[in-house]
Amino acid sequence: MSADLKPVPASAITSWDDEADVVVVGYGIAGAAAAVEASAAGADVLVVERTGGWGGAAAMAGGFIYLGGGTDLQKACGFDDSVENMAAFLKVAMGPGADAERIDDYCAGSVAHYDWLVSCGVPFKPVFWGEPGWEPPSDEGLMFTGGENAFPYNTIAAPAPRGHVPQMTDKVAGERSGGYMLMKPLVETATAQGVRSVYDTEVQSLITAADGRVVGIVARRYSDTVAIKARRGVVLASGSFAYSDAMVAQYAPRIAGRPAASIEQHDGRAIRMAQTLGADLAHMDATEVAFFCDPQQLVRGILVNGFGQRYIAEDTYAGRIGQQTLYYQDNTAYLIIDGDAMEEAIAATSATPFLRRPATWVCETVAELEAEIGLPAGVLQHTVAYYNEHAANGADPLLHKKPQWLRPIGSPVGAIDLRNSTGGFTLGGLLTTLDGRVVHVSGEPIPGLFAAGRSAAGLSAWGYASGVSLGDGSFYGRRAGRSAAQS
């Protein structure tokens, strides 16, 4: 970080290169939602984007938006849900210390938010995809994305799928996905409403009035430095700090060196700029953690740690497996899977065949396998024997994997080496009010400054479910845009 991060006094600006009522920094999901809502509230809006076009990380994402409480899509797919049910799940799944007030707020507004997305033209195909996986293989619209139907969550709240995916008929991984079909209609809506945008323009610092109010931004455009005035407010929506090595080292060192599902523009600068004004932070240690294995394999094997012990139900949300493996198990895991299960996994429909892993070791017996892997003698043998004994009866008394996946492990038996098979992005950021205002460490909002998306702390304390980032990013992006327009 360089000194040009520091706030610039408005008195030092001799001429403004552009101006708007609301200036939005970043044209990803939070920025798009903020722009649509701010312009709908009557504001003249300018979006300033660092890259050559709109999209951000959102347009390259699978596109899950975590919504529930009884959306039309849930109903069309035959699922019951309620605000209370959704909140009960999230209060546990988002981790100890999750912000209960924010979760209640988000759940209460979830159905209306879905309707708003539809009204903006975001398409959802009313088809549920019920197979294990990171995402649906085609354009199905609804899926379990948080382990709602896995133990222990299925004992806490009635399981309902809440991963809503915009319909994309012609998916190309990392290029055209559900996230693209979320962004495109929102940007078109914004444009139709008169939102302006400038690209290749990278924010450098905030401009403040003598009374501390944020009144604009300084940005760099190629070799030029430009000053952009914000008559009502600045919305920071330029993503996480996953690609800031320094911030990751300070705040979330255990994800260091393994960024994933993120883009390199996520350098944390928006967070830093706000910190120069005394902005507060929250949940900077929280991360999404992907686990690089196809869930179709995971459910058919048993996952053991470096001791040869099972530690998590293999049919839960794969991101939770990633978190627990990275943080609790020293990033060490082995999937024990027999030959038949391996064939079944290959035959099963999967959207992520590129995450399918070959067996690292294959043996006739578990005793041999245990020795090959180098596990303490006897532990894995017991683990498999115990699992098999109960699986034969359709039970998993240890971890409660669903009966449909329980089958004794036979021979030949293999193991997939899943050490260091995690990666992810940061979830923490600026502390904001529920209406998107950035909060100073004194507890008061910073006048003229708003934030949403992964520049801000959202629903997650430590836990996560796929769709929470696009979910709270769009939800609180709207709030931030509306608040800025009304400032």
Added chain:
Amino acid sequence: MSADLKPVPASAITSWDDEADVVVVGYGIAGAAAAVEASAAGADVLVVERTGGWGGAAAMAGGFIYLGGGTDLQKACGFDDSVENMAAFLKVAMGPGADAERIDDYCAGSVAHYDWLVSCGVPFKPVFWGEPGWEPPSDEGLMFTGGENAFPYNTIAAPAPRGHVPQMTDKVAGERSGGYMLMKPLVETATAQGVRSVYDTEVQSLITAADGRVVGIVARRYSDTVAIKARRGVVLASGSFAYSDAMVAQYAPRIAGRPAASIEQHDGRAIRMAQTLGADLAHMDATEVAFFCDPQQLVRGILVNGFGQRYIAEDTYAGRIGQQTLYYQDNTAYLIIDGDAMEEAIAATSATPFLRRPATWVCETVAELEAEIGLPAGVLQHTVAYYNEHAANGADPLLHKKPQWLRPIGSPVGAIDLRNSTGGFTLGGLLTTLDGRVVHVSGEPIPGLFAAGRSAAGLSAWGYASGVSLGDGSFYGRRAGRSAAQS
């Protein structure tokens, strides 16, 4: 937090109530070390303390100072150590992402720091205490306090005890301890050097010059508000944020509701005040975690999680057991211990008999015990059988507990319920340079502002060893004091 946290411009101060070259906020270990060193460097020093006297959390602590590399005390007790050996241990034990440069710096200066403490009159009795425990029972001066001699640390660096305890012949728990005998000589040294102090004076905010330099503090003394000028610098040394519910919720929510080994004055205000100037933070999620059980019991039993699986060598540093239990095992643990081991633990010398726990359940067989506790049927039976089989041969292939503690578990067999038996304090704080300057998010030091002790991030990323707080607090307290004096 209230608005009076915000920085006050020097131009608004009509008269100064006091002034000094260096103003130190807080008279605990970091403040005392800073005061001694700043005055030794020729500065006129004023220490501003919120309570009625010096001491802080340090004076009530057991008093461990984590030092090594071949101190006179280590040598007198017959232990070899080296700077490299100490650093190799700390780089692993302080957790993934620990600041290697700081650890190297600390280790390189450790012997000289010990000599400095001795020169200030801090007494150390050259007697090693080798029994399991949180602290020595009497005035012994040296102990293992980080699991250096337990697996896997004993494979990473040659084990050397580094917990240095000042000699206190007449200990009273929580009142007169080794920590008192660390603080008393340092305060006497400071006073002899002319350091002044004011008590019952609670800092409210920083005072800044027009160019951003910190030039003083505003404090409250009973009903008065006073302005104190710092001609060269302000050293923030007023402890952690363990007692700020809001900060704990934002930064370290999993320790919420369980503060321990801390004092209620640790409200994070110094961190907040510096944040208003754009100060950066580090490792805010790191915590010390005590485990409320006497180590004399721990080593003689086997510790199992909520599944009935072992997960950590019972003879390692009890604080590591606390961390892993709270963070990795959902704060759920049971100590399985037989009648003979229970009697032995009671007979063993222990400094913490108040942490000795009665068996919650006692049964004739492990099968009965497993059912009583409510563990999944069969797992604990296997855990004990496996442990017993190898313990009979003096081996622990799973977790490598030292042979001296390995003995098959017999009958009657009990279990101590150790769920929710953790507590601790926060370790994160302001980002500082190695010479104690508070770093702005731009990467530059904030002129006139210094910090040390638990107001600052120290050696710990996530891991910990007893003595690290008084260790880095005194070490970098000195650095901060010297830097401030030379500013």
